[in-house]
Amino acid sequence: MTKKNYIYILLLCIISLVQEFSFSRMTLFNVSADAVTIFLAFMAVTTSQKVNISFGFAAGVLGGLLTGNMGLHMLARTVGSFTAGYFHTPKESHATINQKSKRFYAAVIVAGLCTNAILSAGNDPLGFSPAYRIVVFGLLESLFNLIFAFVVNWLFLRQSLAN
Amino acid sequence: MRKFFTLFVEYSTWLLFVLYCSIGFLFIRLQQDDVQAKLHNEGIEFSAAVNEQLMKFNSLFTLKKENEHLMRVNTDLLSRILTLETANVDERNQRKILADTTLNASGFIMARVVDRKFSDRENMLVIDAGWRKGIKKDMTVLVPEGLVGRVTSVSEHYAKVLPLIHPDFKVIVAADSCQSMGVLSWNGGREFIAQVEHIPISSHIKLNERFVTSDFSTFSIRGIPVGRVVRIKPDNLFYDVDIWLAVDFSTLSQVLIAPLKIEPEKIRIMTDDTVTINKKRP
Numbered sequence: 001m002t003k004k005n006y007i008y009i010l011l012l013c014i015i016s017l018v019q020e021f022s023f024s025r026m027t028l029f030n031v032s033a034d035a036v037t038i039f040l041a042f043m044a045v046t047t048s049q050k051v052n053i054s055f056g057f058a059a060g061v062l063g064g065l066l067t068g069n070m071g072l073h074m075l076a077r078t079v080g081s082f083t084a085g086y087f088h089t090p091k092e093s094h095a096t097i098n099q100k101s102k103r104f105y106a107a108v109i110v111a112g113l114c115t116n117a118i119l120s121a122g123n124d125p126l127g128f129s130p131a132y133r134i135v136v137f138g139l140l141e142s143l144f145n146l147i148f149a150f151v152v153n154w155l156f157l158r159q160s161l162a163n
Numbered sequence: 164m165r166k167f168f169t170l171f172v173e174y175s176t177w178l179l180f181v182l183y184c185s186i187g188f189l190f191i192r193l194q195q196d197d198v199q200a201k202l203h204n205e206g207i208e209f210s211a212a213v214n215e216q217l218m219k220f221n222s223l224f225t226l227k228k229e230n231e232h233l234m235r236v237n238t239d240l241l242s243r244i245l246t247l248e249t250a251n252v253d254e255r256n257q258r259k260i261l262a263d264t265t266l267n268a269s270g271f272i273m274a275r276v277v278d279r280k281f282s283d284r285e286n287m288l289v290i291d292a293g294w295r296k297g298i299k300k301d302m303t304v305l306v307p308e309g310l311v312g313r314v315t316s317v318s319e320h321y322a323k324v325l326p327l328i329h330p331d332f333k334v335i336v337a338a339d340s341c342q343s344m345g346v347l348s349w350n351g352g353r354e355f356i357a358q359v360e361h362i363p364i365s366s367h368i369k370l371n372e373r374f375v376t377s378d379f380s381t382f383s384i385r386g387i388p389v390g391r392v393v394r395i396k397p398d399n400l401f402y403d404v405d406i407w408l409a410v411d412f413s414t415l416s417q418v419l420i421a422p423l424k425i426e427p428e429k430i431r432i433m434t435d436d437t438v439t440i441n442k443k444r445p
Contacts, residue, residue, distance in 0.1 A: 021213055027282045050176045057183040064190070066210050067285065068203045068316075068323070071190030078183040085176070122191070125286030127330035127351025137283045 005051075008043065012055060015039050016062040030126060031137050033144040036063065037115055040081045041107035041149065042157060045100060049085025056081020072122040080115035084108075100161045101153055108149040112142040204318035211289045211321040214278035229416055236417075240307055270422035272296055276415050277321070281328075281354065288312065288324040290418060298322045301382045303421040309388040309409030310334070310376060311418055322420075327389075328354050328412055335380045336389050339373040341366055345404065347374070347389060354412055357390065359404040364397055374406055384421050 019035045026032050036059050044052045060077030064070030087107035089095045095103075120133035128137075153161070222229065274292035292298050294317050304311040304324050312326040313334075325332050328349045336347045336359060343366035345359040362368060372392045378385040394405035 017213075020210065021217060024280065024282065024284065030281070030283050032282060032284075048176075050179060053176065053179050053183060057186075060183075060187065065202065065206045068206045068210075070202060070206075071187050071192070071194065074190060075184055075187030078180065078187060082176075082180050119284060123284065124330055126281075126283055127349060128283075133283060141283075 008047075008055065009058070012036075012039060012059055013062065016059060016066065020063070020066040028144070029140055031140045031144060033148040034112060034115070034141060035148070036077070037080060037112045037145055038108055038149045038152060040077070041084050041087070041104055041111050042160075044081065044084035044087055044107045044111070045089050045104045045161065047088070049082065049088055052081045052085045052088070053078060056084075069123065072119060075122075076115045076118035079118055080111040083114045084111035086110075097158060097161055101158070104153060104157070104161065105146060105149060108145050109142045112145045113138050116141050200316075203316065207289065207316065207321055207323055208318045211277050211291070211318075214289065215291060218277055232414060232416065236307060243307070272298065272420040274298075274322075274418055274420060276418060279412075279415065281412075286326065286329050287315075288326055288415065288418075290322050290324060290420070291320065292420065293318050293320040293322055295319055298420055299423050302423050303376075303383045303387070304418050305387050305421060306410055306415065306418055308411075309390065310383065311410055311412075311415065313382055314420065324418075326412060327357065327408065327410070334383055334389075335377045336374045337377040338362075338366070338368055338392075339375060341368060341372075343368055344377055344379065345374075345402075347406070355408050356393070356405055357408055359406055360401065362402040362404055364400055364402060366402070368392065368395060368402060368404065370395065380424075382424060384424055387421075 015035050023035050024032050040052065040056055040059060043055050047055075056077040056079075057074060059081070060074035061070070063073035063077060067073065084107040087103040087110070089100050089103055116138040117134045120137060121130060124130075124133065272292055274290035274296070276288050277291045278289035280287055288304075288311070290298075290304070298314060298317050300314055300317055302314040304314060310327055312324045312329070312332060314322050315325045316323045327334075327347075330349060330351060333346055333348050335344060337344045343362050345362040347357055347359050349357045359374065370392050374389045374392070376383040376385055376387040376389060388409045390406035390408040392404055393407045396403040396405075
């Protein structure tokens with residue numbers, strides 16, 4: 001494993017902890033932004049789909065340990081990272097920063113929708129119908145994620161994406 | 164063989180995907196197993212310990228509000244004690260009936276709410292009392308104002324509580340005056356309104372009537388206030404009743420845990436049909 005991968009693993013741990021103890025409390029309409037999905041979307045664009053699945057699975061294990069619902073989180077994060085992996089931009093593609101950013105946002109939306117759909121299907125803590133949970137909460141979460149991703153990209157990720 | 168390896172390498176991403184998904188499914192299936200339960204408990208321990216520290220830091224800013232709340236609870240308790248003492252003299256004759264109640268205040272355990280989540284992902288409370296303090300699964304959690312929920316999982320120092328405002332929570336309740344019974348549940352929406360179903364249309368239920376927990380419940384002790392009736396809608400056979408919950412879940416900080424209601428004979432007779440059949444035999 002390269003040094004970069006160790007840094008990514010450390011980052012994943014920190015982001016999972018911050019998500020569980022901080023972001024998950026900042027809810028709007030009972031929905032909060034998901035920093036882990038944004039991280040996985042960034043990983044999807046910069047690394048390969050295969051590596052990203054492993055990171056997704058690891059994120060699921062961490063999320064499961066912190067919330068107590070291991071299986072569901074593993075499944076949701078694996079599927080989310082797998083779908084986000086389709087937005088991978090190879091280095092030899094010579095894509096511009098704007099093209100990479102667009103693919104990053106698309107990965108955030110798709111991974112967010114998939115993750116939310118699985119977590120909503122297996123978990124009903126507020127008593128809404130499955131359709132409502134998957135569609136409304138999914139769209140709301142994707143919107144929050146997108147705004148969050150836009151800010152994060154603008155502040156930190158642009159340089160990494162450009163590299 | 165070479166072809167196989169080529170295929171293996173070519174579809175390694177898909178294979179990894181299937182492998183990880185299978186592990187996920189396996190964990191979902193093993194949810195009730197010991198290893199999973201142990202991991203689950205460790206997760207709660209860690210999560211609750213961090214949250215406790217965060218809450219401690221947070222409580223510095225909300226100290227004034229908490230003191231006001233405690234004063235209000237104390238005032239309420241004092242007035243209740245005074246009322247009970249007066250009623251005690253008047254109702255001496257009913258003491259024998261009250262003596263057989265399952266409510267034993269001395270056995271109550273006090274705990275602090277260290278974490279609370281109310282979002283589309285999680286809806287639960289975590290209290291800082293675990294099996295070391297005598298907390299067991301299915302114990303009733305309450306406050307002087309009313310019923311809070313039920314303990315669903317316990318670790319060494321913490322326990323997870325399924326609140327009344329969770330779609331999976333159900334309890335049998337009875338009206339204070341007419342003793343009509345129904346099943347209380349929360350179907351989502353506003354966190355201070357719950358629904359009571361299966362109240363027969365023949366019962367004389369009124370608006371603002373108080374509902375308390377019934378002895379029919381398998382986990383809850385009887386007489387815990389639940390809320391007051393705010394809407395009654397008659398159906399063909401049953402009333403559809405909305406009640407305003409007695410507990411304000413947004414301000415919960417301290418809770419009481421009632422001792423476990425142990426009625427093995429009652430549970431046995433409810434679940435086992437052979438008891439009756441055997442008696443019929445000569």
